[in-house]
Amino acid sequence: MTRARDDTERDDNLERNLRIVEAVLFASAEPLSAAEIAPYLDPQAQPDALLAQLQRRYAGRGVNLVRRGSRWAFRTAEDLSFILKRESLEARPLSRAALETLSIIAYHQPATRAEIEEVRGVSTGKGTLDILMETGWVRMRGRRRTPGRPVTYGTTEAFLDHFGLEALADLPGLEDLKGAGLLSARLPPGMQVPLPFDGPLREDEEPLDPDDPGLEESPEEDRNA
Amino acid sequence: MTRARDDTERDDNLERNLRIVEAVLFASAEPLSAAEIAPYLDPQAQPDALLAQLQRRYAGRGVNLVRRGSRWAFRTAEDLSFILKRESLEARPLSRAALETLSIIAYHQPATRAEIEEVRGVSTGKGTLDILMETGWVRMRGRRRTPGRPVTYGTTEAFLDHFGLEALADLPGLEDLKGAGLLSARLPPGMQVPLPFDGPLREDEEPLDPDDPGLEESPEEDRNA
């Protein structure tokens, strides 16, 4: 019977100490180490064991007890991080450079950055391509099988969707552009508007490596492209 | 079997929603209403039921889920106060006049300045009410529909939060004061003993004008009050 009472007492003590650890960590503005928590507890309490137990208790909950170096803190469970974010949509017009680059990718795809620059006659900043990727209208298709293996860009279905095109073939050709007054009639006779292609990889393209994206902006490629 | 799976699914959903409520409330230092939590949950979730369940779960822990008026918040357990107690961070403790005014507003709300002054037997400086408004514990509720349209004052949810009250009904000694007929603002006490009331505007109150606050100290009111 004495043992039973001892056990109960120990449990009570444990629970009491757990409650204190819980409250102290909750109220603290900074993560706390076991040593910093100890003064709040019974002299014979073992803060490390208590922390470990509390961590188990909170595992899988909306709030977890996490370790930050040698210190501990409550943090929102990572899978619930959406709670801590609020999206605000703001309409932003695409810059002229981005629009121009997009139009070239649309007509000339699959196109490498160097090819885009050749048509534009100016260099295209990395930022411009980043923005286009962010719009979701442009994607990296693959890599051209040429020295430097430059990335080829193409448009996405979201692009067709946004611009109300059923297929890329709906992009007006040379004559249509002239007819719409978008191209002047005085163009060199040799000039052509390419037939854009957003099908599967072409013969001169190879797939991207799964972990590829970062590579494309390497200076080597720029030089080779 | 289908039923079993449905049950499991429901349990999963419940647990997920509970985790979200837990995380949202943990993330915020200030109390949140069910309506503020709802957007994070499944459309068919019932925030009130979830809150009640979470409150049961945290009962007896070092951190409790407490109700503050119409809002909810996690707070360290009251009984751990002697361990967690910190020196009050308040730079300036409230004056006796301010404290008395605060308790009169709390127990007699909605109360006009004239009613507060009648209880105290002295006029209340503008500064006292200003200080109370500054603490965030007192707010202007509206205007009494009587000559002079005096401003009515009441307490806020921050007041409940600061003094650890679930609702005004938890004000200490409220029942005794009510029984003793000491909650009537004006002499003589009417047939009914009024209770402090922080709900929406009463029949004898009207809303403040949007640009009102400045008006309340006008000499007209003082004369009429």
Add this chain to the structure above:
Amino acid sequence: MLRDQQLSAPATQSLTDRVRAANVARMNSAHSSNDRIDTAPDGALANADVLYVELGAYEGPLDLLLELARRQKVDMSRISVLALAEQYLGFIDTVRDKRIEVAADYLVMAAWLVYLKSRLMVPQTTNDDEPSGEMLAAVLQFRLKRLEAMRKAATRLLDRPQRGRDVFARGAPEPIAIVRRALWEADLFGLLKAYASQRERTAPADYQPIHRTVWSLQEARAILQTLIGDTAEWVPLEVYLGRHVGSAAERVTALASTFASSLELVRQGQLDVQQSLPFGPLLLRRKARDGGAS
């Protein structure tokens, strides 16, 4: 400053109101008969001499009355209002004897207490419209009890666990980050225009500048001088040029340059120019040596 109206309020109430107040007050006294009023701290306040010196420490006459009542060390409902009134009046008198300024509101209360005293000591006659002394006393008791109650309530409120002192909110709240997401705007027309204008801009075009014959001022002057020679007659500029300039395209530049040169020659005094109406023919002739016409 205390408002007179406030303190005299009980005296101006209707009789029925006062009766009701008195009843409630009496009822209440039955309720809280066990409720001992806290005794005032001894020491400073126990001494009447100190009391008046500290007049400034009281928040008005009601506060002072409450303090005096507490010094009776009995239940507020059993308190002798008469004794209280006498204490108050005695106190005010002492203060005035010592020529200490007493605020008007204390005097208003004193006047009211004198009235109360008279009502308490004179037996009530049946046809008296005035409120009875008991009623007035009950009103005063009620007010004192209510103020006392609010003081206690404030103390009990402060004794509650307070946020930031006893009970704590999350010390490290996790703020909500606002993620700005752009909703990109672009339309098909803009896209096509962007494409077309670029293609046009960079299209390799054969460009042949048109070469125009331009008469320089120098040339024009030389020719003009030759043409005019020594003629002293007025001759239209057109005629001179007609003789000399072949193509119509050349005529424009020739006319412009010749005209400019003619002005220069006029300035130098070698030539006279005349035009009789706007856009009319320009007539030229060599300037007469004797400086005749101009």
